[in-house]
Amino acid sequence: MKASIQDVAKRAGVSVSTVSRSFTRPELVSERTRQKVMDIAESLDFQISRSATALKSGQSLRIAMLISGPVTEWFNSHVFMGLNAVLQQQGYDISIYTINTFEARKAFFNDLPVRRNADAVLVCSFNINSAEVSRLRHMNVPVVGVNISDPDGFDAAVTIDDRDSMKAAVRHLVSIGHRRIAFIRTTHGTPFTYSADERMEGFIQACREAGPSVISTVLHCPINPNPINSAVSQLLALNPAPTALCFQTDDLAVPVLYRLRRYGRTIPGDFSIIGFDDSTYASDIGLTTIHQDPEEMGRVAASKILELIDTEKTAKPFETFPTQLMLRETTAPYAPPVSADADTAQ
Amino acid sequence: MKASIQDVAKRAGVSVSTVSRSFTRPELVSERTRQKVMDIAESLDFQISRSATALKSGQSLRIAMLISGPVTEWFNSHVFMGLNAVLQQQGYDISIYTINTFEARKAFFNDLPVRRNADAVLVCSFNINSAEVSRLRHMNVPVVGVNISDPDGFDAAVTIDDRDSMKAAVRHLVSIGHRRIAFIRTTHGTPFTYSADERMEGFIQACREAGPSVISTVLHCPINPNPINSAVSQLLALNPAPTALCFQTDDLAVPVLYRLRRYGRTIPGDFSIIGFDDSTYASDIGLTTIHQDPEEMGRVAASKILELIDTEKTAKPFETFPTQLMLRETTAPYAPPVSADADTAQ
DNA sequence: CTGTTAGCGCCTTCAG
């Protein structure tokens, strides 16, 4: 069977504490002793049990991550990767709680399965209300957010400015001559809205600020059964058609872009397109989009979590990360339509 | 501070064992007692500590998942999601070990950080050698694979037949008249090859089986700095150009497809294209591809893990999942080029 | 620098 710390101690002719210290505080043990202990441990396949360490220390060595959509989503998986990179090294695991229905939400906040079983809670891109934040706080562990709308009640948070980022996109389109602009967003049957609302509001606000000559439209595309279909059909039916499109995410922009081309529309000829995220394929397909770095946000959130666990405070609790409009090939200055006669002139 | 099991016991006027049983073996406690205990626990924010449970039970309540690329990859993240869905309910967490360099690989197998700290190991799409499998087995926990090339040494594994799937793709292309076919794959500077080799071999074999009229080419695209560039430039330089392309993954096919169109090539006019995975955008952009379901594989792997932990055996240790060639819009029968004169005939 | 010892919080016999 598995060797215990006693077995190692016995073989090495030292006490269990020396074995323990060799692993966790090597500086307190003489080099020679430590070496011997480690060799024997190695040969016995011995490793410190994290469960015991956790129990003893009163920690759980576990961080809870709350998400409102699948882990496989671009944003979530990148935050997770960043988090994990930092936390794993410090001996923490991440428990993921996906809360994507009203029932799941209610169940989660009723049972708080995280109680005493997580050393911190990370709320990721989640439209949490203040009553829920209080319940979380009630657990007496740090509560950290990633892209949450309201930092109130959080010990720390990292975000981007969804609203401003979207406004930058609109201003760019306006500056290159576009006057009819649409925003395409999904609607979920779930109790969460991620950053979608913020982005939409930024869009609307920027259009308004651009003056009355700018006509804006918002297209709502139900996530089920298929938002792409909904987006494409609504878009094609718009009359007059917009000349530029802002999307809530690249995930939406990429397939719509494809479909529009299949319907004979040219990009950026007929439509200029701006995505949001700068996700997987964006640069390779030349998508103009708003860049953000969720992996880095995950790493920074992890550092804040560690700091909070350690010292109960963190130097810079609230941090807003920059985004950047990446100008690529799906946007172009607005060119007024040429008359039918001139169509093939060139 | 956090309430202990004693606090709950005291308030409920019962012993700690009764509290413990109320949580873990409700059937051993009278309904009334249990109800009271649970109510008090609720009001005290009490939950069983998993660390203590783990320590006591000798388990770690943790499953190690070994992957050779980022968790954010389509395949990995979907397997993870399936795993997590099943394991989390049973109280397990997943520790992810990303091993993507020779050094990381060596370090991992030297230290076996998983020792005594995981109740099972899942090896995911990982080209592991038999010496390494032995080291893993040495830990005395179930070792389960997902898409591993050689099941030898594994207690269980779920896979797809990469080779056969690829052969089906080639046969389809041949059946609709294609004779010059290229396979586009990445090459990594890492010690792993995922399923890439198998797929390539399936490709080569199927081309050979199709007879001497079929001319096959394999394009190797270094993952750094950018495999897409490499693929596109190699492809365009091929003379005579192939009429059909098989890709190692959709991730590669999608951007290349985009770029080829930008260079004036039509799909499926100039090139028929088949991807592999049926990943995120595939259906929305009409990509003909080979469908697989890694999330389901993750779920099934998780069930096998639980069974193995429980009973040390599993009913069906090795399972091969079906794949399916999804015929969509990027493949078409080969049409011989028309003469220059006839070019605009239609 | 190293050893001794008392728990961390729970689960599981064993008794009642």
Added chain:
DNA sequence: CTGAAGGCGCTAACAG
């Protein structure tokens, strides 16, 4: 159906 008590494997005093 419920209670009492030992011990899971480790760590942190404390003592030497």
